[in-house]
Amino acid sequence: xxxxxxRQNAMSAVYIHLLIDQPMDxxxxxxxxxxxxxxxxxxxxxxxxxxxxxxxIEDRLDTYVRAMDQLLTxxxxxxxxxxxxxxxxxxxAELELGYQDRVIVVNEAIRLSKEYCDSESFKLxxxxxxxx
Numbered sequence: 001x002x003x004x005x006x007r008q009n010a011m012s013a014v015y016i017h018l019l020i021d022q023p024m025d026x027x028x029x030x031x032x033x034x035x036x037x038x039x040x041x042x043x044x045x046x047x048x049x050x051x052x053x054x055x056x057i058e059d060r061l062d063t064y065v066r067a068m069d070q071l072l073t074x075x076x077x078x079x080x081x082x083x084x085x086x087x088x089x090x091x092x093a094e095l096e097l098g099y100q101d102r103v104i105v106v107n108e109a110i111r112l113s114k115e116y117c118d119s120e121s122f123k124l125x126x127x128x129x130x131x132x
Contacts, residue, residue: 003100007090007108009044011116013054014086024058049099056093064092071131084121087112091129106130 016027028044035043046054057064068077068088077085091109094100106129113122 004108004111006045006047006050007112009042009046010050010054010090011083011086011112012042013044013046014057014089015082017054017058018082018085018089024054028054049097052097053090053093053099056097057089060093060096061089064089067092067132068128071128080124081117081121083117084113084125087117087125088128091125092132095129095132 013024013027013031016022017024020027028046031041031044034041065077072080077088080088087109091105094105095102106126109129110122110126113125117125
């Protein structure tokens with residue numbers, strides 16, 4: 001599995017976490033069950049590093065949100081769409097953990113935003129991540 005695919009899966013898990021406010025363990029277990037029952041839900045195939053990323057987000061969510069709120073002039077993190085939030089959170093945790101070079105993390109966050117978010121969201125994500 002490619003690192004980009006793992007990021008997509010991490011983004012999906014974090015998106016669900018933000019949307020339904022369930023613990024990450026529950027989300028991952030539910031995903032395993034549902035993806036085994038049918039093929040309508042993709043399995044969150046996460047390697048060890050990406051699992052650490054999603055659990056880090058759960059543990060440090062408030063810290064990441066406060067940091068990004070300071071960088072979002074005239075805007076608040078909780079006003080962003082859940083997909084934008086998920087992408088930013090995955091990138092923040094990855095940057096903090098330092099598994100990949102900063103340039104790679106930022107570029108892939110921008111790529112995810114171009115694929116899944118509004119057409120202008122990548123500019124906001126790029127600006128926030130550059131300022132971190």
